[in-house]
Every structure is written in C-alpha cells, then in structure tokens.
Amino acid sequence: MIEEVIIFGTVQGALLALLALGFSLVYGVGGVLNLAHGAFYLITAYIIFWTIPLFGFTVSAIVGLIAVMGIAAFTSLALIKPLQDTHIGVVLVTFALAFFFEQFVKYFGDPLYHYIAPWVPGFITLLGINLQAQLLALVIGSIALVIVVTLFINKTKIGKSIRAVSQDAEAASLVGINTDLVLMTSLVLSALLVGFAVIFYAPGNYIAPHIGWRYLLLAFSVTIFGGMGSIPGSIVGAFIMGYATTFTDYFPMLGPEYSQLIPIVVILVMLLIRPQGLLGKEEVQ
Amino acid sequence: MTLLLEVKNLTKKFGGLTAVNDVNFEIERGEILGLIGPNGAGKTTLFHLISGFEKANSGTVRFDGIDITGLKPYQIVNLGMARTFQLVRSFRFLNLLDNVAVAILSARGKAAFGEIGIDEAASTILSEVGLVDKARVPPVILPHGDLRRLEIGKALGTNPEMLLLDEPFSGLVHEEKEKITQLINRLRTEGVTIFVTGHVLRELMTLVPRVIAMHHGRLIAEGPPKEVANNRIVLEAYLGRGEEFA
Amino acid sequence: MMRLQLDLRSFFERFKIWAVSFRGSITLIALAGLSLFPPITRSVYWTQILISAMIFAIFAASWDLLAGYAGQVSFGHSVFFGAAGYVTAALVRYLGVNWILSLIAGAFAAVLFSLLIGIPCLRLKGPYLALGTLAFSLILLSLFYMGPPWSDILGGSEGISGLPVPPNIFVAFYLVLGFMIISLFGMHAIVESRLGTLLKAIRDDETCADASGINTTVYKLIAFMLSGFFAGIAGSLFVLQQTAVNPAYFQPLYSFYAIIMASIGGIATIFGSIAGSFIFWILSEFLRPLAAAALLIFATLLILIVRFAEEGVMNPVMERIQEYWDKFRGM
Ligand SMILES: Nc1ncnc2c1ncn2[C@@H]1O[C@H](COP(=O)(O)OP(=O)(O)OP(=O)(O)O)[C@@H](O)[C@H]1O
Ligand SMILES: [Mg+2]
Numbered sequence: 059m060i061e062e063v064i065i066f067g068t069v070q071g072a073l074l075a076l077l078a079l080g081f082s083l084v085y086g087v088g089g090v091l092n093l094a095h096g097a098f099y100l101i102t103a104y105i106i107f108w109t110i111p112l113f114g115f116t117v118s119a120i121v122g123l124i125a126v127m128g129i130a131a132f133t134s135l136a137l138i139k140p141l142q143d144t145h146i147g148v149v150l151v152t153f154a155l156a157f158f159f160e161q162f163v164k165y166f167g168d169p170l171y172h173y174i175a176p177w178v179p180g181f182i183t184l185l186g187i188n189l190q191a192q193l194l195a196l197v198i199g200s201i202a203l204v205i206v207v208t209l210f211i212n213k214t215k216i217g218k219s220i221r222a223v224s225q226d227a228e229a230a231s232l233v234g235i236n237t238d239l240v241l242m243t244s245l246v247l248s249a250l251l252v253g254f255a256v257i258f259y260a261p262g263n264y265i266a267p268h269i270g271w272r273y274l275l276l277a278f279s280v281t282i283f284g285g286m287g288s289i290p291g292s293i294v295g296a297f298i299m300g301y302a303t304t305f306t307d308y309f310p311m312l313g314p315e316y317s318q319l320i321p322i323v324v325i326l327v328m329l330l331i332r333p334q335g336l337l338g339k340e341e342v343q
Numbered sequence: 344m345t346l347l348l349e350v351k352n353l354t355k356k357f358g359g360l361t362a363v364n365d366v367n368f369e370i371e372r373g374e375i376l377g378l379i380g381p382n383g384a385g386k387t388t389l390f391h392l393i394s395g396f397e398k399a400n401s402g403t404v405r406f407d408g409i410d411i412t413g414l415k416p417y418q419i420v421n422l423g424m425a426r427t428f429q430l431v432r433s434f435r436f437l438n439l440l441d442n443v444a445v446a447i448l449s450a451r452g453k454a455a456f457g458e459i460g461i462d463e464a465a466s467t468i469l470s471e472v473g474l475v476d477k478a479r480v481p482p483v484i485l486p487h488g489d490l491r492r493l494e495i496g497k498a499l500g501t502n503p504e505m506l507l508l509d510e511p512f513s514g515l516v517h518e519e520k521e522k523i524t525q526l527i528n529r530l531r532t533e534g535v536t537i538f539v540t541g542h543v544l545r546e547l548m549t550l551v552p553r554v555i556a557m558h559h560g561r562l563i564a565e566g567p568p569k570e571v572a573n574n575r576i577v578l579e580a581y582l583g584r585g586e587e588f589a
Numbered sequence: 590m591m592r593l594q595l596d597l598r599s600f601f602e603r604f605k606i607w608a609v610s611f612r613g614s615i616t617l618i619a620l621a622g623l624s625l626f627p628p629i630t631r632s633v634y635w636t637q638i639l640i641s642a643m644i645f646a647i648f649a650a651s652w653d654l655l656a657g658y659a660g661q662v663s664f665g666h667s668v669f670f671g672a673a674g675y676v677t678a679a680l681v682r683y684l685g686v687n688w689i690l691s692l693i694a695g696a697f698a699a700v701l702f703s704l705l706i707g708i709p710c711l712r713l714k715g716p717y718l719a720l721g722t723l724a725f726s727l728i729l730l731s732l733f734y735m736g737p738p739w740s741d742i743l744g745g746s747e748g749i750s751g752l753p754v755p756p757n758i759f760v761a762f763y764l765v766l767g768f769m770i771i772s773l774f775g776m777h778a779i780v781e782s783r784l785g786t787l788l789k790a791i792r793d794d795e796t797c798a799d800a801s802g803i804n805t806t807v808y809k810l811i812a813f814m815l816s817g818f819f820a821g822i823a824g825s826l827f828v829l830q831q832t833a834v835n836p837a838y839f840q841p842l843y844s845f846y847a848i849i850m851a852s853i854g855g856i857a858t859i860f861g862s863i864a865g866s867f868i869f870w871i872l873s874e875f876l877r878p879l880a881a882a883a884l885l886i887f888a889t890l891l892i893l894i895v896r897f898a899e900e901g902v903m904n905p906v907m908e909r910i911q912e913y914w915d916k917f918r919g920m
Contacts (some may be wrong), residue, residue, distance in 0.1 A: 090672065093664070135895060146662050149719040150848070151895045153664055157845050158888035258621050271841060275727050278720050286717075318735075319763050322728035329709045396796070420802035428800070436792040437786065445790040448783060449802025461783065501802045 059308045066308075070194045071300025072200035072338030076255035077273055078280035078292040079207060080248020086224035086287030088241040090138055093152040097159035098249050102126040102256040102266045104163045107174055113179045115261070123253040129248030134242040137175040155222045172235065176262035196258035203254055204293060211289070220244055226289055232343075237299060279321035280330050299324065321328060347372040347536050348393070348424075354403035355388055355560075362388040363378060366402070366561035370505075375527070377547040377568065380557035381581050386540045387429055388510050389557070394426045395419045421451040424505035427494040427511060429440060429540075433482040440465045440478040441495060446500025455502035465500065472496040488519035495526060495534040505536040512546045513523070522524050524550060555582070603781060624766060627759045636762050640830055642870035643769040647778035648777050648823035648843075649850035649862035651816045657857030658780045659812035660792025665706060666820055668698040668729055671734030674820030674828035674838050675733075678749040681829070692825040699821025700814050704762050706815035711806055726839050750836030755829065757804075765826060769863070772819050774920075777859045779815060803890050842884075849891045879883035 081095050102122045109118040112209050133155065141147030176192035183189070211217040216239075222230040223240045252273075276299075284295025299320065307316035348370040355363040362385045370376050375513060380386050390481060391397035395416040403426050419425075425446075432443045443465040447456050458462035469475040472492040477485065491511055496520050498506055508527070512520050513553050527550060541547040547554060547569045555570055556564040558580035564571050569578055607613040623643075627636050648670060648853035673695035699743045710721040733743050740746075755761040777783055791805050792796045797806050828834045850869050853860025869887070875881040 091717065093720065093723070102704055110786045124775060134726075137892070140896065146656075146660075146719075147666075147895055149662060150852075151892055153723075153841075154891040154895060155718070157841070158885065158892060161885040161888050166880050185834075271727055273697070275637055279726060281616070322724060325724050326709050329712050329721065371734075394800070396799075410775050415804075416799040417804050420800065425802070426800060428797075432797040432800070434790045434797060436793055437789055443906050445788060445798060445803060446801040448787055451802055465594050496802055497797075556841070 059331065061187050062308050063304050064239035065184055065187050065189060066296070067196055067304035068301070069189075070304055071297035072197045073255060074256075074260050074276055074280050074296035074300055076200050076206055076251050076294050077277040078245075078276035079289065080251040081277040082284065082287055082292040083220070083224075083244045084241075084248050085281065086239075087220055087287075088138070088142060088223075088227075090134075090142070090245075091150055091152070092138075092245070092248070093149055094133065094155040094159065095248070095252065095277050096270035096272065097156040098126050098130065098252045098270075099273045100265070101129065101159045101258055102151050102162060102253045103174070103260045105271075106150045106169060106260065107172055107265060108167070110174070117259045122256065123250065126142065126249045126253045127246050130245045133240055133244040135238075136310050138245070139238055146281070148256045154210065156274070159269060160267050164227070169267055171264045171266045172262055173263045178261075186224065190262055192258070192262045197257045199254060203251060207251070208289070209233060210247075216243055239342070250253060279324045283324050316332065345372050346370075346375075347407055348538070349405040350393065351403045351405075353389070354400050355385075355392055355394055355397060355405065363392060363399075366557075366560075366562055367578055368555055368565070370538060372504075373531075373534055373536055374439060374553070375539065376550050377544075377551035377554035378538065378540040379542070379544050379547065379554055379571070379577075380540075381573075382542075384557040384580075385560040386557055387509055388560075390426060390507050390540070394424065394507060395415050400431040417449070420501050420503075421449060423451065423484070423502070424507065425498035425503035425505075425524060426489075426507035427498055427509055429509040429513065431487070431494050433490060433493055435483055436481060438481055439469060439474055439485075439496075442482060442493060443468050443496050445499045448502050452472050452501045456500075468496050468499050469497065471520060471529075483586050488515050488522070491515065491519070491523060493525065495523075497503045505538065506530065506539065506550045508539040510540050510542060511544060520546070533586065538586060544568060548572075609713075612860065617862070619863070620766075620770065624763070627762050635883055636758055637830075638870055639867075639875060640758075640762055640765050641733055641827070642867045642889075643765045643829065644823050644826045645846060645850060645862075645870070646863040646866035647769055647772045647826070648772055648820055649847045649854070649866050650859050651819035652844075652847035653851040653854075653859055653862055654776050654858060655812055655816035656818065657786040657851065657859075658785060659809060659816075660791060660795075661711075661809055661812060662843065663706075663722040663816070664718045664844050664848075665726040666718045666725045666816075666847045667839050667841065668702055668706060668722075669820035670815045670824035670827070670843050670847075671726075671729065671834070671836075671838035672702045673699040673731075673824035674834040675743075676826040676827050677751070678752060678834040681752050682749050688829055692822065692829065693715065695825035696818050696821035699817040699824065703813040703817025704810065706874060707810050711809050711813075720851065721886035723841060723844070730836055730839040733839060744835075746836060748833060750831065750835075752832040761830070765830075768822060768826060771919075772822055773859060773863065776815075776819060782858060784808075784811070785787060845888075849887055849894075852891060852894045 078097075079100070080337045083091065084090050084092050105125050106118045106122040109121055112118075113121065133152070137151045138148055138154065151260055165229055176190060178191040178195045181188050182194060183190050203315070211220055213304065219230065219235045219240050222235055223237055280295045280299050281292055283299060284291030284293070302318040303320045306320060348371055350366060350368050353363055353366045355359065364385075366389060378386055378389070381460070385585045390399065393552070395411070395414050395418070399412065402409060405411065405439050406419070406422060406424055409422060411422065434445065435446055440462065440483070444461050446452050447461050447464050459467075466475055466478060469478055469558050472495055474489060474492060474496065477489065482490060485493070495506075511523050511527070515523065525535060525537070539547065539551065544554070552567060554566070554568050556574070556577045563580060564574045616898050623639070626639060641920060648666070652663065652666050653670070674699040677691040677695035680686040680694055686694070706722055706725050710718050711727070713721050732739065734747060735743070735748050742817060781789070787798070788801060790801070790803065791808055795805055824838070846869070848866035851862050852865065853868055854863065854865030873883050875884060877887075
C-alpha cells in the first residue's frame with residue numbers, strides 16, 4: 059500500500075499544486091476569491107475536447123490555453139476590476155460566471171460524461187506499480203511549472219510587483235505599481251496553470267459539465283490548508299493533501315468515496331483550529 | 344481616587360516593527376488623560392490593544408480591577424469601556440437614531456437605558472451630541488464634524504464608564520473643535536473617565552491636566568501639558584519628523 | 590440577550606404605514622391578484638407553476654434575509670433546502686408522519702444544518718464565507734450520491750420518491766400561498782425589528798458593531814438559523830409538491846436559483862423575492878422552447894445584474910412606477 063500512496067499521492071499532489079497555486083496567488087494579490095476557477099478548468103477541457111477532431115491534440119491544447127487566458131483577462135478587466143471594492147460583488151459575479159460555463163458546455167455540448175484519450179500513451183512501472191505514462195507527465199510538468207512560476211514571481215519585474223501588491227496593496231500603488239495590471243496578470247497566470255492542469259490531467263479522465271465545482275473545492279481546500287495567499291503554503295498543502303487523499307483511497311475499510319470527503323474535513327478542521335492556514339499570515343480577515 | 348485602567352508592559356509587534364513597546368501607565372477613575380505622539384508613534388495601536396481590537400504580544404490590561412487582556416472588543420465594551428475610531432466608522436444604511444440604538448442594544452446599553460425605551464434613549468443621546476435634528480438621516484450625507492460627534496454618541500449608547508477617543512479633533516475646523524471640547528468637558532463633569540489622543544499638543548492643552556507622550560512605540564514623557572511641551576525628548580521626536588508640534 | 594424585540598403594537602402601526610405606502614400597496618394588490626388566479630383561470634398547469642414560484646419566493650427571501658440584511662453571503666443555501674426536503678420526505682414516506690409535522694421537522698433540520706455550517710464558517714468573513722458555504726453544499730452533494738453503505742441510509746442517487754400526491758391542487762395552492770405570506774411577512778417583520786437593526790449594523794460595519802458592544806457572532810448565527818428555517822420551509826414544501834427528493838437538491842444550482850431570484854427582485858427588499866421568483870418561473874415557461882438555454886440565459890442575466898444593476902432589475906422599474914403612483918395619489 060505504501061508504494062501506491064507514494065506514487066499516486068505524488069500524482070494527486072502535482073495536480074493540486076497546479077490548481078491551488080494560481081487560486082492562492084489571485085487571492086493574495088487582490089483579495090479576490092475566484093469562484094470561476096474550477097470553471098476555467100471545465101471550459102479549457104471542453105475546448106480541447108471539442109477541437110481535437112479538428113486539429114489534433116497539440117494544436118487543441120494551445121487553443122485551449124490561449125482561450126482560457128483570454129477568458130481570464132476578460133474576467134479580470136470586465137467583471138472583477140469594476141466590482142473590486144465590493145468583495146461580495148466579486149464572489150457573486152464569479153459564481154455566476156462559473157454557472158455560465160457549466161450551462162454553456164451543457165447547451166453547446168451535452169450533459170454526458172466524455173473521455174479524452176491520453177496523449178502520452180502506455181504505462182510505466184515504478185516501485186512495482188503500473189502507472190499511466192500520462193500521469194508521469196503530469197508530475198514532471200507540474201514540478202517544472204511550479205519552478206517556472208516561482209522564478210517568474212521572484213525574478214521578473216511584473217512578478218516582483220505581484221509580490222509587492224500581495225504584501226501591501228496600498229503601499230504598492232503608492233510607489234506607482236499598476237495594481238489592476240498586476241491583478242490581471244495573476245489571474246491570467248492562474249488560468250494558465252489551470253490550463254496546464256487540464257492538458258496533463260484531463261486526458262485519460264472523464265469530463266462532464268459539473269466537474270468545475272469539484273476542482274474549485276479542491277483548490278479551495280488546499281489553499282485554506284496551506285494558508286490563503288501563501289505560495290509555499292499552497293504547494294506544501296497540495297502534496298500533503300495529495301498523500302492524505304490517496305492514503306484514504308487505499309486504506310482498508312475506507313476507499314475513494316471517503317477520500318472525497320477529505321476536502322471538507324480539511325476545511326472544517328483548519329477553520330476551527332488554525333484559520334490562517336499552515337503557512338499563512340496571522341490576520342486572515 | 345481609585346485606579347480604573349492599569350496598563351502593564353504592553354507590547355505589540357507587526358513583523359519586524361514594534362508598534363507598541365513595553366508601555367506602562369495608569370488612569371484614575373474620573374481622570375482625563377491625554378496621549379500625544381507624532382505620526383506612526385503607536386497611539387492607535389495602543390488603543391486597539393486596550394480595547395481588544397488587536398492582540399498584544401505580551402503585557403496586561405486591567406480595567407476596574409478585571410484583567411481584560413485577550414477579551415473580545417464587545418466584552419470590553421460591556422464592562423464599561425467604549426472607544427471611537429480615528430477614521431470615523433458608522434452604519435451606512437442606518438439613520439442616526441438607529442446608529443445610536445445599536446449601541447443601546449448592547450448588554451450594557453440595555454441595562455442602563457432599557458427602561459426609558461431604546462428610541463427615547465437614542466434621541467436623548469443625539470441631543471446630547473447635538474445631532475437630534477438629523478435623527479432620521481443616514482450618516483453618509485453628514486459633514487465630517489457631525490460624524491465625529493456621532494462616534495461619541497454611539498459610544499455613549501453603551502453607557503461607558505471610560506471613553507477612549509482616538510484623535511477626536513482631527514480634520515475639524517475651529518468651531519467643530521470647540522463643540523467637541525465642550526462635549527468632552529460635559530462628559531467629564533458627569534464622571535466619565537476619558538483617555539484622548541491628539542496629534543498636536545495644542546489641541547489637548549486646555550482640555551487635559553496630564554499627558555503622556557509616545558514615540559516609536561515607547562512612552563517618552565509624562566506630566567502636565569506645559570512641562571511635556573518643553574520636554575527636550577518630545578521636542579526632538581517631533582522635530583526629527585519635521586512635524587508641527589505646539 | 591437573544592430576545593427578539595418584536596414589539597407587537599408598534600409592528601401593527603408600522604404595518605399600517607407600510608400598507609398604504611407605495612411598495613406596501615403594490616405587494617398587497619399583487620397578493621390579492623395572485624389569490625384570484627386559480628378560480629379565474631382554472632388552469633392546473635399554471636397553478637403548478639405558480640406554486641413553485643411561491644415556494645421559491647420563500648427560498649429567495651430567506652437568502653435575502655441572510656445576505657441582503659445580515660451581509661452573510663451564502664452559496665450553500667441549497668443545503669438548507671435539501672436537508673429539510675430529505676427529512677420531510679423520509680418522515681412522510683417511511684414513518685407515515687403527516688405532512689405538516691414533517692414540514693416543521695424539515696424546517697428545524699435546516700436550522701440544525703445552519704448551525705453546522707454557521708459555527709465553523711462564521712470564523713470567515715466576506716468571500717471566504719461564501720466559499721466555505723459552497724464547499725459545504727458540494728460535500729453534502731457527494732455524500733448523498735455515495736453508494737453503499739451510505740446509500741442504504743441516505744437513499745443514494747435515487748433519493749426518496751413516491752410521496753403521496755397532494756389530493757387537490759387548488760387547495761395546495763392556497764396552502765402554499767398562506768405559507769408564503771406568513772413567511773415573507775415574518776421575515777419582513779424580522780428585518781424591521783430591533784434584531785433587524787442589529788443585523789443591518791453588522792452588515793454595514795462589523796468592527797463598528799463590535800465596538801458598540803454587540804456580540805456579532807451570536808447575531809450572525811441567529812441570522813443563519815432564521816434564514817435556514819425559512820429556506821427549510823421552502824425545501825420541505827417543494828419536496829411535498831414534487832413528491833420526491835434526490836441529491837440534486839444540494840447542487841449549487843439551487844443556491845443559484847435563490848441568488849438570481851433575489852437579485853432580480855432587488856437585494857435587501859424581502860418582498861422583491863416574490864417578483865424575482867415569479868419573473869424567473871414565468872420567463873422559464875416562455876423560454877421552454879429553448880429549455881436547455883434557459884439557465885444559460887439566467888446565468889448571463891445574473892452576471893449582468895451584478896455587474897451593471899446592483900439594485901436588481903425590479904428596483905429601478907418600481908421607482909419609475911412610484912413616480913406615477915405619487916402623482917396619481919397627489920391628485
Ligand atoms: N495592522 C498593521 N500591520 C502592520 N503595521 C501596522 C499595523 N497597524 C499599524 N502599523 C504600524 O505601526 C506603527 C504605529 O501605527 P499607529 O497607527 O498606531 O500610529 P499612530 O500614533 O496612531 O499614528 P497616527 O498619528 O498616524 O494616527 C506605524 O508604523 C504603522 O505603520
Ligand atoms: Mg492613530
């Protein structure tokens with residue numbers, strides 16, 4: 059069992075890191091909780107699914123990435139920015155947007171489950187465990203992306219602005235940082251990460267119009283666990299959660315049905331004992 | 344006279360910055376004490392610590408013999424210590440009467456005013472702070488001076504034994520300052536203990552017999568306003584920041 | 590401390606003033622018109638639709654009570670709806686309890702869930718709270734979809750069906766009308782009471798309420814419980830009307846229903862929810878040829894309302910009508 063937990067826990071953690079990193083980043087920058095985060099996953103997956111017959115996987119994946127980044131930029135400029143001083147407005151509008159995408163794929167597609175074939179075919183054996191090669195690609199891709207994003211935030215000018223804004227938005231705008239641009243950049247970045255999560259994880263899995271909510275819940279629970287707005291927190295949190303859910307999957311008497319409950323247990327426990335999260339700053343509110 | 348407020352070794356750190364650094368002082372019942380200090384001295388933070396809006400890293404606050412360190416703000420209010428905010432706060436969509444009524448609906452407010460009736464008590468308080476003719480308007484359309492007096496009115500709704508006033512004069516023109524001064528003096532004669540901050544000593548000169556001065560989170564001087572005004576360390580604290588002082 | 594300060598006499602005074610005011614008159618006239626609908630049209634089909642609309646008016650108003658008045662935006666309102674629905678269905682179907690007792694039990698089950706959600710989630714503010722409540726509903730959704738052994742207790746994806754059909758649809762109409770009127774007037778009385786003043790104060794500025802000596806946590810919990818109670822009544826009524834319940838009731842979709850209806854009617858109005866719900870249901874009927882697109886259209890509508898018409902669609906319209914009304918009364 060231990061081998062399974064190590065292998066599949068790493069896979070799960072890699073997926074969660076891609077989902078949570080951007081979600082947490084956006085929160086840190088603008089205090090924006092993007093309820094359409096899971097819907098970004100949904101719409102990217104469907105764009106890819108719909109366009110594969112036309113272009114093949116590679117081109118479709120690029121189309122999907124560009125589309126979701128465009129959607130994120132539009133969301134930031136047209137919906138979030140004008141409503142930003144009422145945080146309730148932002149959650150309402152992103153909730154409605156999440157809904158919009160769910161209904162959109164239902165209307166232009168159908169309410170059924172669909173399968174996307176893996177683009178890395180075959181299986182490999184690690185620690186005596188058979189693993190879809192696609193999932194190995196996920197782990198490698200995720201680690202690479204996390205490194206790239208960390209470098210981006212620490213080294214580039216706009217990345218440093220993102221950090222400055224998330225530490226103190228007021229001070230940052232006083233020294234002339236364009237906070238709107240920073241918010242848009244981080245939202246687009248989070249969409250890009252979600253897009254890659256789709257590229258690595260959706261092939262070999264089923265998609266359906268309601269899956270967005272599940273990915274939102276995962277991102278949220280990891281972020282609550284790791285600490286809202288904390289980038290290291292969301293990465294560490296992702297892997298801990300990954301191992302925990304996989305452990306539950308393989309634990310005798312429990313099973314996948316119970317591991318679904320892990321997010322809420324994590325959310326509840328964290329809210330009760332340490333609302334600022336594992337690595338979060340003290341004053342969350 | 345008896346001790347009402349006793350602050351011991353109070354310290355608050357924000358990351359690397361020590362906003363309040365090992366502060367000790369006492370206030371007698373019925374006294375009016377002033378607190379001055381340049382921008383960023385830590386006055387507001389000290390108020391937050393005493394009234395429970397921030398948690399101290401160390402130190403204790405005793406009020407009326409009770410250790411109130413770590414209590415929630417509403418609990419402290421219900422023990423008899425109310426406060427106002429430097430940046431005025433009010434309930435935007437409630438009229439002035441209801442703004443004050445909220446405070447009267449607190450446990451302590453109800454105990455004190457419950458028998459008169461909430462609306463009547465709120466009206467009385469509004470007339471005390473000179474706003475009764477505006478009882479039915481929402482605070483958003485009020486000028487700044489009225490909002491400052493509304494703040495005091497809301498605090499009075501909780502029937503406080505002690506009032507913490509955070510820069511009640513800031514941003515006001517002369518006549519408005521006069522009104523607030525009169526109000527504070529009247530409250531004092533009613534026996535309310537008052538702790539009031541000011542940015543510049545001039546505002547507090549005639550109001551308080553004793554002030555404490557703060558700089559970089561530390562208390563640097565204490566005494567009658569005239570003495571503190573001539574204190575070298577205090578002068579330097581202000582001069583060092585190129586700020587107007589007296 | 591938790592005594593609801595509902596002074597009855599001043600309540601009737603206020604009711605009189607409200608009844609002759611513009612909004613009061615409109616509401617009363619609309620309710621009177623509604624009560625005449627079944628005998629005039631004798632349409633079973635439309636009566637069914639209006640019953641649903643009335644049930645959802647209660648549901649939307651309960652969301653408005655919590656979000657619009659107490660400032661606690663919940664995306665997990667479907668939890669109250671579904672939990673009450675399940676309890677009512679189980680009591681009626683398996684224990685043969687009569688419908689009214691089952692309905693009351695359902696409403697109290699929803700109150701229980703409101704505490705279950707409220708206590709951990711109230712450590713959160715604003716957007717966190719919204720997401721926390723959403724998470725809750727998603728978990729219940731998957732819990733109720735779970736297979737054995739859970740499905741033996743919770744009914745699995747089939748839920749509970751085969752509840753007795755209400756014997757007479759027109760009687761049902763008037764019963765639901767009664768529930769709607771009592772619930773909405775109840776909620777209206779709450780927001781106009783002293784308790785309502787405190788809730789609005791917490792919504793406007795929680796720190797300031799704290800500084801006024803108000804235990805905000807307790808009052809927010811009370812708001813959650815009251816809102817849960819009325820949402821529960823709606824959930825139970827809907828299950829009795831549908832004669833079945835299934836896990837889909839926990840979907841974010843149902844929370845979305847409450848939010849869009851309250852938003853159409855205007856947030857922080859309570860009675861606006863009636864307009865919002867009726868517009869939603871009647872529009873859905875006319876959009877029936879586009880059935881699949883209806884929700885897409887409503888989602889777009891909600892985005893537009895939140896973005897461009899914070900006051901809801903109805904408020905500006907009502908203000909315009911009010912001008913004419915005032916002119917008319919002035920003559
Ligand atoms: N929540 C906080 N996080 C970080 N630093 C803070 C916080 N609150 C206050 N500070 C810092 O603590 C120091 C003291 O601030 P405080 O507001 O108490 O000063 P003050 O004496 O009230 O100044 P002013 O005259 O401007 O009102 C300042 O340097 C301020 O930047
Ligand atoms: Mg200050």
